Every structure is written in C-alpha cells, then in structure tokens.
Amino acid sequence: MTATILDGKATAAEIKDELRARVKALAERGITPGLGTVLVGEDPGSQAYVNGKHRDCAEVGIASLRVTLPADATQEQLDTALAELNADPACHGYIVQLPLPGHLDTQRALESIDPDKDADGLHPVNLGRLVLGYDAPLPCTPRGIVELLRRHDVPLSGANVAVVGRGNTVGRPLGLLLTRRSENATVTLCHTGTLDLAAHTRAADVVIVAAGVPGLLTADMVNPGATVVDVGITRVIGEDGKGRYTGDVDPEVTEVAGKVVPMPGGVGPMTRAMLLTNVVERAERAG
Numbered sequence: 001m002t003a004t005i006l007d008g009k010a011t012a013a014e015i016k017d018e019l020r021a022r023v024k025a026l027a028e029r030g031i032t033p034g035l036g037t038v039l040v041g042e043d044p045g046s047q048a049y050v051n052g053k054h055r056d057c058a059e060v061g062i063a064s065l066r067v068t069l070p071a072d073a074t075q076e077q078l079d080t081a082l083a084e085l086n087a088d089p090a091c092h093g094y095i096v097q098l099p100l101p102g103h104l105d106t107q108r109a110l111e112s113i114d115p116d117k118d119a120d121g122l123h124p125v126n127l128g129r130l131v132l133g134y135d136a137p138l139p140c141t142p143r144g145i146v147e148l149l150r151r152h153d154v155p156l157s158g159a160n161v162a163v164v165g166r167g168n169t170v171g172r173p174l175g176l177l178l179t180r181r182s183e184n185a186t187v188t189l190c191h192t193g194t195l196d197l198a199a200h201t202r203a204a205d206v207v208i209v210a211a212g213v214p215g216l217l218t219a220d221m222v223n224p225g226a227t228v229v230d231v232g233i234t235r236v237i238g239e240d241g242k243g244r245y246t247g248d249v250d251p252e253v254t255e256v257a258g259k260v261v262p263m264p265g266g267v268g269p270m271t272r273a274m275l276l277t278n279v280v281e282r283a284e285r286a287g
C-alpha cells in the first residue's frame, strides 16, 4: 500500500483563490491589504524567499512594501525601518526576513514589531496570546500544517499526535495549536532528549517531523496507515556537488503510512499561504 500524498501546493492554490475574493471584498471597502518585508543584506537565498512572498502577494492582490537595508546596516537603522512599518497604515503585516546578519540583535528586532503587524505570528506577545487562547496572528508553518490536515479530513480530535522537534517556529507552537479545543488532539512533543523516539511515533495516528535531521523518521517508526508530515528542510550537497533541500522523512515511509505530506510540495507552500492569510485577516479587522 503506498500512502496518499497530501498536495500542499494545490491546497495553497485553493487558499489563494479564497484570499483573492476576500481582497476584492476589502477593495470595495477601500482597503488594500499590505505585506511588508524587511531584508537586510544581499543573501541570495533570502532574496529568493522574499521575491517569492511578493509574487504570492501579487497573485492575490496584496500590496507589497519592500524594505531593503545593506548588510552592514546598524541596529538603529533597522529599528527605524521597523518603526516606520509599525506606523504605516498601508502595512497590515510584515516580516523581518531571517536570518539577520550576525552583528544585529534578532530578538530585539523581532520584539520591536507591533504584535498586531506580526505576519509571522512568532512575536512573544502573540505566542503568549496563543498560549492563553486569545486572538492573535498564528505562526505560519504550524497553522499551515493544521489547515492542510483539516482540508484533507485527517481526524485530529482525540487523535494521538507525535510532534518531533521543539523549535520555536514549528514544534513548540504546533503543540499549542493542536491542543486547542478546535483541534482537540493529544500531543506528545518529542525532541533530542526523548528516550525511545520510535515508541512515541509508532503509537501516533499522526507524526509531524520538524527536527531538521534528514531521514530521521524511518518506515519501522510509523504505525501502518498513520499520517506523516515532513516539515524538515535541510540543505545538503549531493554527489554532483549541487545543493538541494531534503526532508526529515525517509522515502520508504510512503510504503507504510496512510497519508504523507511531502517535502517539497507540502508544508512550504502552506506556510506562504498562511502568511498571506495573516495579512488579509489583519486588514479585515482594521477596516
């Protein structure tokens, strides 16, 4: 039996169609949602990601506010750029493209984002609001995973979910999302300190791997018929010397799992669709 592949690209496209209609409705109220991006330096990977975000915006009619600073920008120059976006009514949400150059204080930068304009949903205030069940922009990758599973009718209520990885952008907030009443899952948060990882993953109906360890989850670690989500995105250099991205899930897992969210083509496109969703939601509230 080979697993059903849950196509994040196709689902993200559906979400963009829905967002296009919501942006049209906002236009009738004289509101154009605006996404800001702050890119410091000329790293080609970051430039590619930022370009992708602005292409996504153009596809649904969200206005782009691009802010670029030189690689040697000072903390004060960055603070000023963020203060301007915080004050700009045309900006409903923005992100500071990570990683920042090493000489800059990332935590200070991220904490100076107005929480209501935090399109990543990773500001401490918003993660605190998530813990407390208050309204807040939600972290894009965790929200994209939950949205993809929901739209593909993967049962979460009462399900045993093993999350592998306790990072701040995925694993840790994902457990908070899945244990909300609206999802009602039982979550085991596994990490490098977990003894017998396979015992937890084999007991799960859904396994979500966000560890950044290529091939970590193997077929023998999966309960036959379970749903597996590959969030890993590690750059490896192949024998041909070319760089490519690989996930945390061994390809043989598709022989035993019931449904698989692959990498690429799964969580990445959903992450980008959730970024757009956060901006449109903020614009709808602002109006």
Ligand SMILES: Nc1nc(=O)c2c([nH]1)NC[C@@H]1CN(c3ccc(C(=O)N[C@@H](CCC(=O)O)C(=O)O)cc3)C=[N+]21
Residues within 6 Å of the ligand: 049, 052, 095, 096, 097, 098, 099, 120, 140, 263, 264, 265, 266, 267, 268, 269, 271, 272
């Ligand atoms: N403040 C901030 N927020 C971010 O969300 C953020 C960031 N900084 N820095 C960089 C990472 C990286 N990231 C990706 C998003 C989507 C794909 C994606 O869609 N990947 C495709 C493959 C590549 C492609 O098709 O473009 C996929 O998984 O199918 C990849 C990487 C967001 N990031």
